[in-house]
Amino acid sequence: MSTAFHILEADNGLPIIGETNPASHSVAVGFFVRTGSRDESAEESGVSHFLEHMIFKGSKKRNSEQLNAELDLIGSSPNAYTSEETTVYYASCLPRHLGRALEVLSDIMRPALRNDDFNLEKKVILEEIGMYEDQPGDMVFDHARKLFFNEHPLGNSVLGTTASVQDLKRDQMADYFRRRYQTGNMVLACAGNFEFEEFSKLALKYCGRWPTGTPRRAEIRQTAGSGGFDVRLDQRTVLEHLIVMNGGPPAASPLRHAADLVSMAIGDDSGSRMYWEIVDPGHAESAGMSYREHEGTGIYYATVECEPGKAQKNLDRVYKIINNLQTDGITQEELDVARTKLLSRMVRGSESPMARLMSLGNHWIYQRKHISLEDEIRSYGKVNMHQVRQLLDRYPFKKMTVQALGPGKKIKQPV
Amino acid sequence: MKQKIHQAVMGNGMRLVAERLDHVHTAAFQFLFPAGSMADPVGMRGLSNILSDLMTRGAGKQNNREFNAAMDRLGVDFSTSSGVLNLRLAGNCLAENLEKALELFADMIRRPTLPEKELAPVVDLAMQDIRSTDDSPRKKVMLEVRKQHFPAPLGLDPRGEIKTLEKISINDVRSFHAKKLQPKDAIFSVAGRVDLDQVQAIAERFFGDWEAGTPSVLKEKPSSKKPARVHIHKETEQVHIGLAYPSVPVAHPDYFAALGMVQVLSGGMSSRLFTEIREKRGLCYSIWTTLSPLKHSGAILGYAGTTAARAQETLNLFISELSRVAEGVEEDEVQRLQVGLETSLLMQEDSSGARSNSLVSDIFNLGRVRPVEELREGIASITRKKIIDYAKRNPPSPLTLATIGPSKLKIS
Known part of the structure; x- marks a missing residue:
């Protein structure tokens, strides 16, 4: 596949990057903003996500009704998401619609933030929070992150609470927007079947006058987590939802590839140690481990969903698996299998321009560089047993933080 | 754009359909058998679903662990599932691994071990899965509306119920497999960076000598006429x-x-x-x-x-x-x-x-x-x-x- 990387930095500091692949049938484009709930003060809790909704309420040039009709005419599936540290606006469309998609996306990145829209959309956000609260499997992550990160801003909830969103004012949002949506804090990325020169010309036309600036991120220290243990009783819930967390390498660490492979060997949803010891025998409906990188720090999540009566034993099993991992590492065979699985998933994922866009934009936001699919494959290829040991020594599993949510009362921390 | 599609019906009735996609590196494939929960015997709803879960726990000469390790070593992502109408097995791998992956699928489909000792955990997991629906009202409400709208068994949850799952024995699973998974009426599809002639040859090699049995015909009934x-x-x-x-x-x-x-x-x-x-x-x-x-x-x-x-x-x-x-x-x-x-x-x-x-x-x-x-x-x-x-x-x-x-x- 003949892909090529292109980059241009606008005079106002906005990076414009692209990965062209003429064999694709479609193209994906998006703005990545280095901002999220970790960048909010307590009074602003929920504002990043609320702002993401308000972007789709239109600019000075178009109101939401016009905008929605135009987006549908591009045939794109326009969408956005907000995480703890990034907010992303993206669309995928047929190549012939790219110019219009870019014009519309660029325009709405300068939102009007009209008062009426703000008050109406607040209701939608409150409904979204309500929906989330009815899903214990999602809620448990909010509690877990709060417990693990404690005072660290990465523990901030993305949605915020009903109370914090109720209290938000339109001017707080406008202020947050001015502070965070500056060119040095963003990147425009595009992947798939398109011409970069033409694309970047349009981009300069639409975004060339945006305000320059590179806002700081307050707190980026590494953390091993609080080591807390919390059992949250919820009688409405049928299953017990358990999360065991531990600190891991940050996004910029050369050990992140090893962390991915170790999590896969320990907790992939098939063929891993957690699968064979917990799911295969029927002890839990699901169990797994994943590693998530953040700026400045990283975190492993081991999760279990099971009947409340089985929760204690499953928690003991997770501890045993993790303690064995810390002492003895993983075997060469486990490392090789994890690598094969991860790489073939990566190659499969890369077939869609949307997946390439996400990789392109997020690597830029975290590391300010282009990492091609081939680079990533090479890095995973290089992980050896020595690196695995290095990872476990540098980010040891020795201070686990545990969150439980469900009907189970008598869950105790394993010794 | 001209699509490159190959179709054939094998001697035993199994239908093959394959499409060449030039711009991908992978091959994805699917096997469909008209043996979903509608084919479950009365009082034993969920049987087809149990079979689809048990099929992955050892096949051919390999036990549960060996079989799954073989899939993992090839980097095959695979799934088996049973809906109302069909039982499906799907896989996705790098194109160069297609033949080896299909060899494993042939074992899983034609020669699953269906080990007795694996039945209890599989049933246990299915029961937990059913109970877990209560923790997702969004999902549960859609299951309920289907159940009310479509006549039974079309609208029923293909996973069955706790009380129907309790009754299932290993012999039920084995006989369901023997009777309902037949090459006649089965459909096998492949799409990706594949050589269409080669796919035909592979299909013949792994499935050509599978003897045709009696086809099972399933009829859907019309939707509900009463507002529920x-x-x-x-x-x-x-x-x-x-x-x-x-x-x-x-x-x-x-x-x-x-x-x-x-x-x-x-x-x-x-x-x-x-x-x-x-x-x-x-x-x-x-x-x-x-x-x-x-x-x-x-x-x-x-x-x-x-x-x-x-x-x-x-x-x-x-x-x-x-x-x-x-x-x-x-x-x-x-x-x-x-x-x-x-x-x-x-x-x-x-x-x-x-x-x-x-x-x-x-x-x-x-x-x-x-x-x-x-x-x-x-x-x-x-x-x-x-x-x-x-x-x-x-x-x-x-x-x-x-x-x-x-x-x-x-x-x-």
Whole structure:
């Protein structure tokens, strides 16, 4: 596949990057903003996500009704998401619609933030929070992150609470927007079947006058987590939802590839140690481990969903698996299998321009560089047993933080 | 764009359909057997689903661990599942591993060990899976609405119930496998960077000597003619609303008009439900409808979630929007929905998994592959008049309603 990387930095500091692949049938484009709930003060809790909704309420040039009709005419599936540290606006469309998609996306990145829209959309956000609260499997992550990160801003909830969103004012949002949506804090990325020169010309036309600036991120220290243990009783819930967390390498660490492979060997949803010891025998409906990188720090999540009566034993099993991992590492065979699985998933994922866009934009936001699919494959290829040991020594599993949510009362921390 | 498609029927009746995609590195494949939960014996609902889970636990000469390790070493992502009509096995791997992957699938399909000692954990997991639905009211309400709307066993949860799962013995599973998984009526699809002649040769080698048995024919019954209502009380934050009403099957001449109507309702950011209920009134975060066409029948399903105090208003508006399509559709709505449908159709071409799924579904539902060009023509043929005519002939009645939440709702 003949892909090529292109980059241009606008005079106002906005990076414009692209990965062209003429064999694709479609193209994906998006703005990545280095901002999220970790960048909010307590009074602003929920504002990043609320702002993401308000972007789709239109600019000075178009109101939401016009905008929605135009987006549908591009045939794109326009969408956005907000995480703890990034907010992303993206669309995928047929190549012939790219110019219009870019014009519309660029325009709405300068939102009007009209008062009426703000008050109406607040209701939608409150409904979204309500929906989330009815899903214990999602809620448990909010509690877990709060417990693990404690005072660290990465523990901030993305949605915020009903109370914090109720209290938000339109001017707080406008202020947050001015502070965070500056060119040095963003990147425009595009992947798939398109011409970069033409694309970047349009981009300069639409975004060339945006305000320059590179806002700081307050707190980026590494953390091993609080080591807390919390059992949250919820009688409405049928299953017990358990999360065991531990600190891991940050996004910029050369050990992140090893962390991915170790999590896969320990907790992939098939063929891993957690699968064979917990799911295969029927002890839990699901169990797994994943590693998530953040700026400045990283975190492993081991999760279990099971009947409340089985929760204690499953928690003991997770501890045993993790303690064995810390002492003895993983075997060469486990490392090789994890690598094969991860790489073939990566190659499969890369077939869609949307997946390439996400990789392109997020690597830029975290590391300010282009990492091609081939680079990533090479890095995973290089992980050896020595690196695995290095990872476990540098980010040891020795201070686990545990969150439980469900009907189970008598869950105790394993010794 | 000319599609490269190869089709064949093997001596034992198994149908092969393969498509070459030049721009991908992978191969995705699927096996479909008309042996979903409708084929479950009376009183033993969930049996097909148990079989689909047990098949992965050892096959050929390999035990559970060896078999799964062999899949992992090849980097094959695979899944087995049982729906109402069909039991499906799907896999996806790098194209160069296709032959080895299919060898493992042939073992799993023709020579599964179905070990007795693995039955208890598989049943246990299935029961936990059923119970876990209570922790997701969004999912549960849609299961309920299907159950109310479609006649049994079509609307029933293919996973069965705790009490039916308790009765299943290993001999039931083995005999279900022997009787219901037959090459006759089976469909095998492959899409990706594959050599079509080679796929044919591989299929013959792994499945050509599989003897044809007696085919099992399943008949769908028509949808419910009585409006059904069900409410499950739960102290949730939102009332979760599920709706269903009759529509048309895939092969029906009205299929594209029905698809167009659903797009008008909830196909994009400017669709009616999104605009009227979320954008103008802020009543919901999530509201949608979808066309759920089967081989011989079809339904439109809908969902909305709203906090209790506003749920009745949401339901009233929801139903009135469903009815309002018959009163008129604008030209620009048609234009937008055509762009949306065409885009998602063409984007499928970037995914071998999506293609292998379409191939198998086309053969099952229509008995032939519908070329992308034909689908484009179908989309282009949608007009205002066709949608309005369809909506007049297919009003939201009888309407099935399921709700989960702290309060019960009324249909006025």
